[in-house]
Amino acid sequence: MNNSKKLEKIVQMDKEYLYQNYGDRLPVCFTRGKGSELFDQDNNRYVDFFSGIAVNALGHGHPALTAALKEQVDTLIHTSNWFHNREQVEAAKLISETAFKGKTLFVNSGTEANEAAIKLARKRGLSISKKKYRVITFENSFHGRTFGSMSATAQKKIRTGFGPVVPGFTYLPYNDIKTLENEIVNNHENICAIMLELIQGEGGIIVASQTFVKKIKALAKKYDILVIIDEVQTGIARTGKMYAFQHYPIIPDILTLAKGLGSGVPVGVMHTKDTLVSVLPGGAHGTTFGGNHLACTAVSTTLKELCKQSVQNNISKSSQYIYDYLNRMKNTYDCIRETRGMGLHIGIELDRPGLPIVKKALSRGLVINCTAQNVLRIMPPLTIPMSIVKEGMKLFEDIIKEEGSSQ
Numbered sequence: 056m057n058n059s060k061k062l063e064k065i066v067q068m069d070k071e072y073l074y075q076n077y078g079d080r081l082p083v084c085f086t087r088g089k090g091s092e093l094f095d096q097d098n099n100r101y102v103d104f105f106s107g108i109a110v111n112a113l114g115h116g117h118p119a120l121t122a123a124l125k126e127q128v129d130t131l132i133h134t135s136n137w138f139h140n141r142e143q144v145e146a147a148k149l150i151s152e153t154a155f156k157g158k159t160l161f162v163n164s165g166t167e168a169n170e171a172a173i174k175l176a177r178k179r180g181l182s183i184s185k186k187k188y189r190v191i192t193f194e195n196s197f198h199g200r201t202f203g204s205m206s207a208t209a210q211k212k213i214r215t216g217f218g219p220v221v222p223g224f225t226y227l228p229y230n231d232i233k234t235l236e237n238e239i240v241n242n243h244e245n246i247c248a249i250m251l252e253l254i255q256g257e258g259g260i261i262v263a264s265q266t267f268v269k270k271i272k273a274l275a276k277k278y279d280i281l282v283i284i285d286e287v288q289t290g291i292a293r294t295g296k297m298y299a300f301q302h303y304p305i306i307p308d309i310l311t312l313a314k315g316l317g318s319g320v321p322v323g324v325m326h327t328k329d330t331l332v333s334v335l336p337g338g339a340h341g342t343t344f345g346g347n348h349l350a351c352t353a354v355s356t357t358l359k360e361l362c363k364q365s366v367q368n369n370i371s372k373s374s375q376y377i378y379d380y381l382n383r384m385k386n387t388y389d390c391i392r393e394t395r396g397m398g399l400h401i402g403i404e405l406d407r408p409g410l411p412i413v414k415k416a417l418s419r420g421l422v423i424n425c426t427a428q429n430v431l432r433i434m435p436p437l438t439i440p441m442s443i444v445k446e447g448m449k450l451f452e453d454i455i456k457e458e459g460s461s462q
């Protein structure tokens with residue numbers, strides 16, 4: 056079979072056997088990866104500036120992760136939460152040490168982590184007063200696709216067509232202190248939690264202001280409201296610190312994680328302050344797969360690797376290079392409206408739709424992404440070497456240059 060026929064066959068099977076809920080997939084099928092490089096069905100090479108939506112924190116085929124997973128596969132993959140689990144407690148200890156002293160509940164995705172957080176917050180609120188179950192979330196937010204997490208998601212397009220969503224969510228404008236204050240002061244008796252992303256990822260890489268977060272902290276404390284920080288996308292060193300909340304003067308009551316947590320192995324986490332553990336006693340919540348031996352080996356290995364100074368230096372050096380490069384580009388190319396982000400969680404707002412640029416980049420060997428229609432996202436593996444950062448940025452500039460002169 057010749058090369059283009061290989062892809063054609065996969066596309067045909069995709070249409071025949073798969074749900075088409077992802078729309079038109081981009082015309083490539085990756086078959087192997089190495090560090091920050093991907094290779095397609097025809098062995099063409101790509102620079103990975105996407106890491107599978109900020110998932111492959113350690114890149115592809117990281118030697119420590121590969122070795123640990125292989126060993127765990129040979130030893131024990133799954134037993135269930137009926138039993139004690141050494142890999143689970145070790146991973147939870149690392150989360151406590153890197154985030155804050157607390158307790159961890161393992162689940163399988165970001166959506167599930169948020170679902171657990173919402174359940175916990177409502178149960179605690181309702182134990183205080185039968186009215187205290189509303190959760191404040193923010194316009195443009197994205198928290199997941201199940202009924203609870205979808206209902207928490209303010210983006211209307213995510214909720215449309217499914218009938219009534221779960222009641223008890225109020226969407227307020229992001230970074231708007233006055234509106235938040237009014238809402239909380241007037242309605243705190245029925246509010247159990249404020250839930251937010253510190254950088255709205257799917258919303259277009261919108262960064263929370265320090266003053267907004269300070270106000271959330273003060274209001275939450277004053278009115279006995281929990282703060283849920285959804286770090287499904289921002290967590291696990293993506294922003295240059297292990298967790299984005301560490302850039303702010305706040306420690307959440309509930310932290311949710313997924314994506315980069317297992318560096319590609321599906322796993323999610325709800326991590327809470329110790330004092331909240333009694334809210335979900337035995338039988339109140341659970342999952343069959345959550346925190347199995349394989350997933351937790353991925354978590355521990357990922358966290359240990361990302362704690363290394365060399366990786367942290369790499370994130371700050373490579374992100375600085377990209378921001379400097381993008382700032383120069385912004386001054387040169389009119390199609391770039393704004394660049395923003397933290398660490399290797401980077402958004403480039405354009406004056407036009409981003410998808411054609413994503414497609415063109417792919418055809419030139421660069422994997423980038425677009426969110427919120429016109430915000431390109433650069434989120435490479437956190438281990439990306441400087442030589443590949445430079446190569447990717449050069450490819451990116453060449454494409455933007457053509458775009459700039461095409462209107």
Ligand SMILES: Cc1ncc(COP(=O)(O)O)c(C=O)c1O
Binds near residue numbers: 252256286287
């Ligand atoms: C901030 C945030 N929360 C939750 C989710 C949902 O996570 P998952 O797709 O793992 O269910 C996402 C996914 O993009 C996310 O970005």
